[in-house]
Structure formats: C-alpha cells, structure tokens
Amino acid sequence: MRRRTENHGTDPDSPVQRSSWPADLPCRSLGLLLVGSQKGLPPGTACIATRHLDIFPDVWEKMSEQEIARTDPSAWVDLHGDALYRFALIRVRDQAVAEDLVQETFLAAIRSKETFAGQATERTWMTGILKNKIVDHFRQQSRSLPPDESNEKAEFVTAFFDSHGHWKSRVRAWSADACESISNQDFWRVLDECMGKLPGGVSGAFTLRDVEGLGTGQICKILDITATNLGARLHRARMWLRKCLEQNWFMHEKRKGVG
Amino acid sequence: MAWSAIKMLLALKCEESTRLVSEALDRELPAVERWAVRLHAVSCRSCRPFRRQVIFLRETLQQRFALESADSNDAFRLSDEARTRIARVIADRASEDSF
Numbered sequence: 607m608r609r610r611t612e613n614h615g616t617d618p619d620s621p622v623q624r625s626s627w628p629a630d631l632p633c634r635s636l637g638l639l640l641v642g643s644q645k646g647l648p649p650g651t652a653c654i655a656t657r658h659l660d661i662f663p664d665v666w667e668k669m670s671e672q673e674i675a676r677t678d679p680s681a682w683v684d685l686h687g688d689a690l691y692r693f694a695l696i697r698v699r700d701q702a703v704a705e706d707l708v709q710e711t712f713l714a715a716i717r718s719k720e721t722f723a724g725q726a727t728e729r730t731w732m733t734g735i736l737k738n739k740i741v742d743h744f745r746q747q748s749r750s751l752p753p754d755e756s757n758e759k760a761e762f763v764t765a766f767f768d769s770h771g772h773w774k775s776r777v778r779a780w781s782a783d784a785c786e787s788i789s790n791q792d793f794w795r796v797l798d799e800c801m802g803k804l805p806g807g808v809s810g811a812f813t814l815r816d817v818e819g820l821g822t823g824q825i826c827k828i829l830d831i832t833a834t835n836l837g838a839r840l841h842r843a844r845m846w847l848r849k850c851l852e853q854n855w856f857m858h859e860k861r862k863g864v865g
Numbered sequence: 866m867a868w869s870a871i872k873m874l875l876a877l878k879c880e881e882s883t884r885l886v887s888e889a890l891d892r893e894l895p896a897v898e899r900w901a902v903r904l905h906a907v908s909c910r911s912c913r914p915f916r917r918q919v920i921f922l923r924e925t926l927q928q929r930f931a932l933e934s935a936d937s938n939d940a941f942r943l944s945d946e947a948r949t950r951i952a953r954v955i956a957d958r959a960s961e962d963s964f
Contacts, residue, residue, distance in 0.1 A: 679959040683943070683952045692941040696929060705947040712955050763880070771878025777911035780918060788925050795940075797926075815891065816923045822891050841887040844919050851922070 677728060682712050686729055690736050697740050697813050699802055707743065711736040737818070741828055744810040748829040751807050762842050766849070780856045793855060800850035804843055811836055812843035870897045877905040879912055886916045890923055 677685060690711060694704035714735050715722075722731045768774050787793040801809060807829070814825045815836075826836050874897065877885075882905045885898050894902070906913050943951070 679955050680952070682955060683948055687943045687948060687951065688941070691943045691947075695941060701944075705943065705951070708943070708947075709951045709954055712951065713958055716955065716958050763883075766883075767878075767880040771880040773879050773911040777915045777918075779914040780921075784921060788928070794929070817926050817929070819927055837884075837888055837891065840891060841884050844887050844890075844922065845883065847922055848915065848918050852918075 679712065679716055682715070682732075686732055689729065690732060693733060693736060694740060697817055698743060699798060699809075703743065707736060707739045710739050714739070740818070741814070741820075744814060745828050745830075747806055747810055748831070763838075763845055766845060778852075780852070784856070787855065796855045797847070797851060800847050800854065803850070804846060808839045808843050808846075811839040812847075815840055816843075873897060873901045874904060877901045879905075879909060882906070882909070882912045883915060886912070886919060890919070 687708060690708045691704055694707040695701065698704050698707065711732055715732055718735075722728065726734075766774060801812075804812065811825060811829060811831075814820045814828065815822065820828075822833060822836055826833055829836070831839075873881075882902055885894060885902045888894060889899070889902070902912075902916075906916065
C-alpha cells in the first residue's frame with residue numbers, strides 16, 4: 607500500500623495511514639463522494655477500492671482518473687473477480703474452467719502491467735485479456751475433440767424433418783412478450799441448460815459466433831475447421847437451442863398461464 | 866437463369882430453408898438464395914417464426930452481458946473458496962514480481 611501511494615507522488619505528510627473510516631457510512635454515498643459518477647466506476651466498486659487502499663478521501667480525490675483505474679493486484683479479486691468470472695462463465699459454462707480463466711487473466715495482467723497504458727479502464731483491459739484466454743480455451747478444446755462430428759450433425763438436423771424435408775412438428779410463434787423473458791433469471795437458467803447440452807465442438811463454435819460475435823473466418827482458424835463445417839455446427843446449434851427454449855421456456859410458460 | 870436456381874426459388878424445402886436462414890446470420894447470401902428463403906417463407910407457416918426466433922436468440926445472447934445486472938444472480942459470483950485461492954495466487958505472483 608505504502609509503495610503504491612509513493613508511486614503517485616503523494617505528499618508524505620498527507621493523511622495516508624491505516625484509516626478508521628466510519629464503518630456506518632453508506633457505501634453508495636461514500637463512492638459518490640470520492641469518485642463521482644464521471645469517473646466511470648460504479649459506487650460500490652469505488653467503495654471497495656477505497657476501503658482496500660486504506661486512504662482518505664482527499665488523497666483519493668488527488669489521484670487522476672487514470673491512477674484510480676490502476677489498482678494494486680491484491681485488490682483485483684474484489685474489484686474485478688465477479689465481473690470477469692461472470693463474463694467467462696456465460697461463455698464457457700463450466701465453473702472450474704471459468705475460475706481458472708479468471709486466475710490466468712489476473713496472472714497475465716500482473717505480467718503485462720506495463721502494457722496497460724490507461725487508455726481504457728482496468729476492467730476493460732482485463733476483459734480484453736480474458737477474451738483471449740477464452741478463445742485459447744476453445745482452441746484447445748477443439749484440438750482435443752474427435753476430429754469430425756459432422757456425420758452426427760447431419761442426422762441431428764435431419765431428425766427435425768420428414769422424408770420430404772418438411773417440419774415434423776409445426777413451429778409456432780412465441781408469445782409477443784418474448785422480449786420480456788430476457789429480464790427473467792429463470793429464462794437465462796433454462797438457456798444455459800440448453801446450451802450445456804450441445805456437444806463441445808458445436809457449443810464452442812456457437813459461443814464464439816453468437817455470444818462473442820467473432821467473424822466466421824476467425825472462428826474457422828481458431829477451431830481449425832472449414833467454413834462448411836462451421837456453418838453446419840452453427841445450424842445445428844441454432845436448431846437445437848430454438849427447440850430447447852420452446853419446450854422448456856415458451857411452451858412451459860404458456861401451459862402455466864392456461865393451468 | 867440456371868435450372869438449379871429456378872428449382873431453388875420454387876421448390877425450397879424447409880430443411881434447406883433453415884440452413885439458409887442460419888447461414889444468413891453469418892454471411893450475406895447470394896440473391897437467389899435470399900429470394901428463395903423469402904418466397905418459401907410466404908407459404909410456410911413454420912419457417913416464418915423459425916427465422917424470427919433464431920434472430921431473437923442471437924440478439925438476446927449478444928446483449929446478455931449488458932442486460933443482466935452483475936449482482937442479479939449468486940450463481941455468477943466467485944465462490945469464497947475460489948476467491949481465496951485466486952487471491953493467494955495473485956499475492957504470490959505479485960510479491961515475486963515486485964522485488
């Protein structure tokens with residue numbers, strides 16, 4: 607802690623000490639008081655940072671925005687841990703893998719601290735590192751999977767259609783309030799469960815494309831597959847997820863409404 | 866116009882249509898395929914909602930991180946065990962690096 611404040615050229619006589627900040631002061635007002643919303647940190651974060659750095663408000667206010675954004679690694683788990691974990695978990699859907707990715711991200715961040723020039727917030731910088739780690743994860747996963755799942759895939763999609771290529775069961779429109787589902791935690795739980803049932807190769811391709819938004823050329827390189835194979839995997843993932851959501855969310859809801 | 870193009874425009878099957886609808890999310894379809902999907906959708910009661918639902922799925926997923934608030938769900942928090950472990954690893958590494 608001490609080393610850090612010296613780095614920022616703080617006057618040694620300024621009241622930097624183990625603080626006794628009143629514990630009953632609300633987090634929110636403390637955060638607003640110290641940082642102000644224009645600094646781009648949510649009040650809660652500022653509060654945690656302040657407590658952790660053991661500094662007084664006047665010192666805090668002297669720090670530039672850039673310095674606020676660059677914190678001591680020992681504060682990282684509290685500052686960024688949950689957000690990075692959530693970011694990873696949504697994509698890899700495996701608790702242990704997501705935890706490892708967060709840890710690797712922090713370690714990589716320590717190694718490359720100098721490269722963080724402060725153009726972005728610390729969070730954005732770390733999220734960038736994490737994104738690369740996630741891509742690496744899918745790359746390795748793709749290497750370790752059986753080379754070709756395309757035969758299985760052809761059958762999978764065909765199963766939705768009769769011998770004439772028509773839908774076996776009619777696709778019905780989802781209720782008009784489908785958009786409201788996204789604010790429902792249960793909706794996301796169902797969607798996660800559905801995505802969890804996709805085979806690794808399919809789910810990796812789908813995540814990189816529809817969650818991460820990478821270009822198809824890039825994904826083909828990462829997963830080392832052809833464009834045709836990628837198209838087939840994405841088709842399969844979308845067919846399955848649509849069906850799974852329909853069965854476990856939209857129809858389910860409707861039934862609840864009727865009953 | 867090639868026979869195959871005419872056939873595609875007039876006799877596209879649902880199975881093929883879903884493949885093209887999916888592909889349209891990843892690349893711009895050639896005009897023939899684009900029109901084939903549209904013509905098919907005019908007469909197919911299943912492929913119309915299918916297309917809307919697949920697009921809904923993609924848009925929803927891409928907005929997810931912004932939509933769900935960070936503290937909305939405990940399942941998305943690091944466990945205490947992981948928190949302690951990661952903090953320890955960071956502390957070890959940070960102390961190696963700084964001196």
